Amino acid sequence: MAQIELIGICKKYKEETVIQDLNLTIRDGSFTVLVGPSGCGKSTTLRMVAGLERQSAGDILIDGQRVNDTPPGLRDVAMVFQNYALYPTMTVRGNIEFGLKNRGVSRKERERLISDISEIVGLGPYLDKKPQNLSGGQRQRVALARAMVKQPKVFILDEPLSNLDAKLRNQMRTELIQLHERLGTTFVYVTHDQVEAMSMGDEIVVMNEGAVQQADSPMKLYEQPANLFTAQFIGTPAMNIMKVGDIKGLRVLPESGAYHVGFRPEHAQINPDTPVEGLVLEGDILTRESLGAEHIYQIRSKAGAFFVKTFLKPLVTAERVRIAVPHGHLYYFSLTGSRMQTAGAANEETSSRQLIAGGV
Amino acid sequence: MEPANRAFDGHTVAVPGGRMLEAPGRPALVRSAAVLLLKALNVAALLLLVLIFAMPFVWMLSTSLKTLPETMIFPPEWIPRNPVWSNYASAWQTGPFLHYITNSAVISVSILLLQMLTIIPAAYAFARYRFVGSGFLFSLVMVTLMIPTQLIFLPVYLELSAFKLLNTHLGLILPFASSAFGIFLLRQAFRQIPEELVEASRLDQAKEWKIIIRIMVPMVKPVLVTFALFSFIAHWNDYFWPLVMTTNETARTLPIGIAKIREVEGGGTWNILMAGNVILVAPILAAFFLAQKHIIKAFVYNGVK
Numbered sequence: 001m002a003q004i005e006l007i008g009i010c011k012k013y014k015e016e017t018v019i020q021d022l023n024l025t026i027r028d029g030s031f032t033v034l035v036g037p038s039g040c041g042k043s044t045t046l047r048m049v050a051g052l053e054r055q056s057a058g059d060i061l062i063d064g065q066r067v068n069d070t071p072p073g074l075r076d077v078a079m080v081f082q083n084y085a086l087y088p089t090m091t092v093r094g095n096i097e098f099g100l101k102n103r104g105v106s107r108k109e110r111e112r113l114i115s116d117i118s119e120i121v122g123l124g125p126y127l128d129k130k131p132q133n134l135s136g137g138q139r140q141r142v143a144l145a146r147a148m149v150k151q152p153k154v155f156i157l158d159e160p161l162s163n164l165d166a167k168l169r170n171q172m173r174t175e176l177i178q179l180h181e182r183l184g185t186t187f188v189y190v191t192h193d194q195v196e197a198m199s200m201g202d203e204i205v206v207m208n209e210g211a212v213q214q215a216d217s218p219m220k221l222y223e224q225p226a227n228l229f230t231a232q233f234i235g236t237p238a239m240n241i242m243k244v245g246d247i248k249g250l251r252v253l254p255e256s257g258a259y260h261v262g263f264r265p266e267h268a269q270i271n272p273d274t275p276v277e278g279l280v281l282e283g284d285i286l287t288r289e290s291l292g293a294e295h296i297y298q299i300r301s302k303a304g305a306f307f308v309k310t311f312l313k314p315l316v317t318a319e320r321v322r323i324a325v326p327h328g329h330l331y332y333f334s335l336t337g338s339r340m341q342t343a344g345a346a347n348e349e350t351s352s353r354q355l356i357a358g359g360v
Numbered sequence: 361m362e363p364a365n366r367a368f369d370g371h372t373v374a375v376p377g378g379r380m381l382e383a384p385g386r387p388a389l390v391r392s393a394a395v396l397l398l399k400a401l402n403v404a405a406l407l408l409l410v411l412i413f414a415m416p417f418v419w420m421l422s423t424s425l426k427t428l429p430e431t432m433i434f435p436p437e438w439i440p441r442n443p444v445w446s447n448y449a450s451a452w453q454t455g456p457f458l459h460y461i462t463n464s465a466v467i468s469v470s471i472l473l474l475q476m477l478t479i480i481p482a483a484y485a486f487a488r489y490r491f492v493g494s495g496f497l498f499s500l501v502m503v504t505l506m507i508p509t510q511l512i513f514l515p516v517y518l519e520l521s522a523f524k525l526l527n528t529h530l531g532l533i534l535p536f537a538s539s540a541f542g543i544f545l546l547r548q549a550f551r552q553i554p555e556e557l558v559e560a561s562r563l564d565q566a567k568e569w570k571i572i573i574r575i576m577v578p579m580v581k582p583v584l585v586t587f588a589l590f591s592f593i594a595h596w597n598d599y600f601w602p603l604v605m606t607t608n609e610t611a612r613t614l615p616i617g618i619a620k621i622r623e624v625e626g627g628g629t630w631n632i633l634m635a636g637n638v639i640l641v642a643p644i645l646a647a648f649f650l651a652q653k654h655i656i657k658a659f660v661y662n663g664v665k
């Protein structure tokens with residue numbers, strides 16, 4: 001059990017700055033997911049927490065202790081690597097046991113721990129096999145078991161599911177969530193997949209280009225994106241973004257400084273029966289993608305192309321449609337990309353949005 | 361048979377115009393025949409190679425069991441009529457063979473152990489760390505690979521003489537306590553091991569020496585075994601160095617003993633000489649058969665899957 005604090009962390013490789021002034025607190029017992037595009041510095045951040053990489057500046061605190069100079073083995077952090085990093089010359093048992101032996105755990109205690117762990121992850125029958133004779137999912141379990149058996153304060157997982165096929169990945173996702181609930185330990189999980197992040201994390205840290213864009217709960221992230229990047233990173237399809245000036249009829253108070261307006265595909269209504277106060281567009285349907293319960297339309301309007309997603313509605317076959325998004329579901333961003341209001345209660349929010357778009 | 365059905369017999373299709381079309385099965389057949397032929401050629405070539413390499417050994421074995429007149433027969437006979445096992449006894453009695461064998465064993469095994477002790481840490485350091493002068497030191501190691509023994513034996517001789525190490529086992533062992541070739545070979549193998557394995561063991565609280573012994577070395581075992589074999593063969597068979605560095609029998613090795621058969625038995629006694637050679641190579645052949653699996657692995661070794 002431990003809270004992790006990153007304070008003013010910078011990381012440079014030679015001249016290249018990979019992470020710039022990162023400040024982040026990872027709550028004790030949380031399932032925190034670091035998510036962001038490839039190369040944004042997620043792994044580097046994790047590796048600094050684990051002690052595999054040293055920060056160029058700043059402090060890392062685990063459980064209130066400054067661990068800047070603590071070697072990786074003594075930080076009480078266990079890591080699951082993307083390609084598992086199992087010791088190929090050792091059996092499954094040997095892999096799980098290695099860390100315990102190095103800590104001087106007695107033989108009897110080791111046996112007990114290994115049998116407990118292999119019970120939990122379902123590796124019992126494979127204890128005497130070599131990793132190369134196991135399937136991807138089984139290797140993943142060995143990697144988990146090796147990390148768990150040390151009963152660490154912090155679990156670190158760097159894209160642990162990316163080498164598995166889709167079905168197994170879903171299954172392992174569920175298992176990892178259950179595992180976290182069962183252990184109650186702090187999990188720090190890295191992925192580049194926002195769907196994975198949303199479905200697993202109770203705390204999500206969106207990163208881009210070495211900086212934290214937003215750290216919040218999944219719902220907060222979805223409903224209250226802090227900036228354009230987060231708004232467009234979370235959600236499938238991504239939030240539609242248009243220039244305020246391109247949209248006829250949407251009048252925004254000039255002093256508000258709103259430059260972009262955005263709305264989520266699922267909040268747009270196609271050919272609404274009653275008039276809607278908000279953003280109204282006309283456009284041609286370019287493509288229709290039907291997944292059964294939901295339909296995704298790509299629509300071209302004068303203000304640009306955008307997506308609309310509907311649930312449990314009949315497929316729209318018309319060529320030309322009218323799209324409306326109510327005020328409450330519009331997001332405004334400044335020229336620099338930050339969102340126009342900070343978080344607030346939902347009704348307050350709505351009224352302030354109307355304020356920005358006043359005069360419509 | 362109806363023409364319509366003939367289309368399904370897999371070979372030919374009757375076309376109304378009377379022409380016969382080749383069914384899809386035909387080119388595949390031709391291809392598989394070509395593959396078979398290629399395979400046969402391959403096997404034949406390999407057999408030829410085996411023949412070329414095995415012939416001297418077989419010839420040595422056969423000659424070692426012949427009478428002296430038989431060795432001169434033309435055309436030569438491959439299988440002696442009455443194997444003369446006493447040739448081995450004669451060879452054995454030309455000198456203190458047990459003494460030679462003991463010397464050879466002590467020296468080549470000691471060299472091997474010392475080399476393992478030196479090349480593993482050196483190769484690991486060169487493979488995994490950048491330290492001040494690491495590039496320079498490694499190129500120094502590489503340079504020594506290119507210097508032939510014959511070039512440095514004189515200064516080494518003087519050195520050994522100054523330390524009173526001539527005619528001792530130590531004098532034949534110490535100059536080979538490390539191996540540039542071994543360091544090079546092992547460094548390449550260590551470099552292929554993914555960094556994450558080292559990191560995982562660091563997180564498992566393993567000390568550096570433990571990472572080397574329990575994780576790294578087992579992973580390069582095929583390379584290590586192959587190097588060990590090469591080293592053992594080179595020093596077991598070495599004639600030049602023990603000859604130059606010894607002036608009496610104290611530390612002399614088997615190859616010198618074999619060469620002395622000629623002095624004792626006279627130059628033309630090929631059968632006795634070959635019996636001596638069989639004694640010389642027998643342990644090497646045995647080692648080869650024992651390590652075969654690893655050697656093959658070492659040559660097809662392409663990292664860790």
Ligand SMILES: Nc1ncnc2c1ncn2[C@@H]1O[C@H](COP(=O)(O)OP(=O)(O)O)[C@@H](O)[C@H]1O
Binds near residue numbers: 013037040042044
């Ligand atoms: N050892 C290294 N040397 C130099 N640059 C590195 C090194 N490791 C990572 N980087 C760089 O740091 C950036 C962040 O990498 P990483 O943390 O692995 O990204 P992510 O895990 O988010 O995909 C990348 O641009 C990468 O090229």
Ligand SMILES: [Mg+2]
Binds near residue numbers: 042043044158
């Ligand atoms: Mg990464």
